[in-house]
Amino acid sequence: MHSISEAPPASTRRTAGVTFAARLVFEDIHHSYQSKETIRGISLTAEAGEVLCLLGPSGSGKTTLLRIAAGIEAQSSGRVLLNDREISGPAVFVPPEKRGVGLMFQDFALFPHLTIRENVRFGLTSLPKAEGLAEAGIALERVGLSHYADHYPHVLSGGEQQRVALARALAPRPAVLLMDEPFSGLDSRLKDTIRADTLAILRETRATAxxxxxxxxxxxxxxxxxxxxxxxxxxxxxxxxxxxxxxxTLFAAGFFSEINRFSTRVKGGTVVTPLGVVSAENFSEGQIIAAAVRLSAVSVSENTGSIPARIVSRHFLGVVELLTLAVPGSDELVRARIRADLLPQGLREVRLSVNERDIMLFEKDG
Known part of the structure; x- marks a missing residue:
């Protein structure tokens, strides 16, 4: 069986056909499921030709918003517009197959009884069979899998199945391509390669994604x-x-990196944290707020730094080490992520420093 690395390099593949990218607008979208509100007034625009990522934890509404755009779900209120044309709203509902929107599912959803070429042709049923098969062959060539055209999905690796699903979604040349967690099922070692190749193909097609x-x-x-x-x-x-x-928000800060979080109160226009005093002039006197400091922003050394600390625990993670530290006068522990082997083994007493601009302040409710 061929592996993903044996697919032809991008430079030898057929260039992806260009689509006419569209601007997709969500306008004050609300959605409920069994009386529970799942989308709460989202207004968002995907500009023509851009890759827009919907990011968030499970249950945040990402996939529901995608399904509303595809026409698989209908919103409770609000409108969806494609190049200023309403495709879903109070009085309009364009069916999924007439939207010019492609959808790539998380599990790739390949049909086991169809060949790879026939799987890709599945979205081209409006074309005569011979023309559809030819277009499917071109789409497979774009993703470097034309040598698998007459095989069945079970012979493919996860990365190769992802490429076939991408070819099938792009074959009709949709104006907008929707992708639901497209890399979640892939081996972590392959993700970087597959992701880079997918992005290159999206750039070639110029579709909004x-x-x-x-x-x-x-x-x-x-x-x-x-x-x-x-x-x-x-x-x-x-x-x-x-x-x-x-x-x-505090939520946004914590979603993009590990952070230390401290609860503190504004006094005299400043707040005191275990990692230093910082100006809080944008907050009210006496207000309880949250201070956040990224682990990577905490500098740790043997003898330089304004804050004495004791190492409570130390975990080697390869390139970096994760430290947990106790600071005098505070019950809250501080975490730091530093370059591995920066500190001698067995060292307990250290000093910390943090640049004031790296201490972020947020309203307590985040």
């Missing part, structure tokens, strides 16, 4: 922009840099 993921790093690798969801609400939208460097 909306990708659902719960993995922040994956969203940062793929998305032109990221929409972060929680409990059916939109938390923040922006580039990877926007969400990482300027999180608007």
């Amino acid at each position: 909306i990708v659902v993921t719960h993995d922040a790093e994956e969203a940062m690798r793929m998305g032109d922009r990221i929409a972060l969801l929680k409990d059916g609400r939109l938390q923040q939208v922006g580039t990877a840099q926007d969400l990482y460097r300027s999180p608007m």
Whole structure:
């Protein structure tokens, strides 16, 4: 059996056919399931030709929003527009097959009794059979799997099945491609390669793509922009840099990196944390707020730093080490992620330092 690494390199594959990318707009979308509200007034736009990642934990509404765009689910209220044409709303519901929207399922959903070529042709039933098979062959060539055209899905690896599912979704040249956790079933060693190849093909086709993921790093690798969801609400939208460097909520800060969280009260325009005093001029006097510091922002050394600390535990993780530290005068432990072997083994007493700009302040409810 061929492996994914034996597929032809991207430079030798047929270039993906260009689609006419569309702008997809969610306008004040609400959705309920068995009287439970799952989408709570989301307004969001996927611009033509961009890769927009829907990011969030399980139950945040990502897949439901995708299914509403595809026409598999209907929203309780609000509208969906494709290039300013309403495709779902109070008085309009365009069926899925007439939307010009492609959907790639999480489990790839390949038919075991059909050949790879026939699986890809499945979305081209409006074409005469011979023409559909020819287009399917072109789509397989784009993803480097034309040599498997007459085989059946069971001979393929997970990565190869993902490529076939992508070829099938792109064969009709949809204006918008919706992808639901497309890499979740892949071996972690293959993910980077498959993800990069998929992104290259999406760029070639120029289709608008909306990708659902719960993995922040994956969203940062793929998305032109990221929409972060929680409990059916939109938390923040922006580039990877926007969400990482300027999180608007404690939830957003914690979703993109491990953080130390401290509860503190504003006094005299400042707050005191175990890692230093920081200005809190944008908050009210006496207000209880949350301070957050990324683990990577805590510097640890033998003898430089303004804060004395004792190492409570130390875990070697390969390139880095994870430290848990006790700071005098605080019951709250501090965690730090530092380069491995930076500190001598057996060392207990250290000193910490944190740049004031790395201490982020948020309203207590986040």
